[in-house]
Amino acid sequence: MSSPRRAAVLGSPVAHSLSPVLHRAAYGELGLAHWSYDPYDVDEAGLPGFFERLDGSWAGLSLTMPLKRAVIPLLDEVTGTAASVEAVNTVVFGDDGRRTGDNTDIPGMVAALRERGVTTVGSAAVLGAGATASSALAALSRVCTGPVTAYVRSEARAAEMRGWGERLGVDVRTARWADAAAAFTAPLVIATTPAGATDELAPVVPDRPGTLFDVLYAPWPTALAGAWSARGGQVVGGLDLLVHQAVLQVERMTGRSPAPLAEMREAGEKALAAR
Known part of the structure; x- marks a missing residue:
């Protein structure tokens, strides 16, 4: 019989996370009955102690806010992808206990x-x-x-985005949030704001817009995503992102590839519908 293997999602709050649903669905499809995946409410202050209690049964961790940057000093290695944005959402434990931080949000x-x-x-x-x-x-x-135009609410935020652009090799231009309707002429718009923040923009979505990537998944659809679809545009949602980044996490933690994308998405959709 295979030895138990453990993985988890850490964050605070974490009760809302769909990660356990997605990862458990993958384990079921992959026949990994000896694997478990659980949520743990851990804040920045509690993170070092959590790491100290981990034993050799642990394969990996998913990290959500506010831990994506706080975890970096606790790691032995950080991939270039994670280092590029100073954010780790995945930790994989090697057989020798080595802790590698990665970022699956970007890919x-x-x-x-x-x-x-x-x-x-x-x-x-x-x-x-x-x-x-x-x-x-x-x-x-x-x-x-x-070029990429970032629509922001303050000059401080604008400076941050230009700084990230320089670091990442992206031609970032900034504009006022008050002018955000101008974003809709772009072939791709990525909405990264909290729930409700873009509702005011829904009435001004033009006919036949390009692609909207709205990173939220609950409540869904957002007012903006609903208006975008109604006017003939393509919408990529937060569940799409969540599933694709979870697929990569499962593959990195278990060493099994490909992870079952369709089954993971179906499990996520069912869980959201039940809420």
Whole structure:
């Protein structure tokens, strides 16, 4: 009989996380009955102690807010992808106990876009300037060949986004949030803002817009995503991102590939519908 293997999602709050549903669905499809995946409410202060209690049964961790940056000093190695945005959402434990931090949000965004046929665009827009926005810029560095305009609420945020652009090799231009409707002329718009923040923009979505990637998954659809679809545009949602980044996590933690994308998405959809 195989020895038990453990994985988990850490964050605070974490009760809302769909990660256990997605990872457990993958384990079921892959025949990994000896694997478990559980949520743990852990804040920044509690993270070092959590790491100290881990034993050799642990294979990996998923990290959500506010731990994606706080975990970095506790790791032995950080991949270039994670280092590029100073954010780790995945920790994989080697057989020797070595702790490697990675970021699957960035390739997950790229994979979610590719699944909808978006592989290259000449320009793009980003709504917001929080932590997810830097990952969006990193994803756009692989997708967008021209300028990216970030619509933000303050000059401090604008400076941050320009700084990330310089670091990631993206031509970032900034504009006021009050002018965010201008974003909708771009072939790809990535909304990285919290729930409700883009509702005011829904009435001004033009006919036949390009692709909207709204990183939220609950409540869904957002007002903006609903208006976008109604006017003939393509929408990529937060569940798409969540599933694609989880697929990569499962593959890195278990060493099994490919992870069952369709079954993981179906499990996520059912869980959201039941809420």
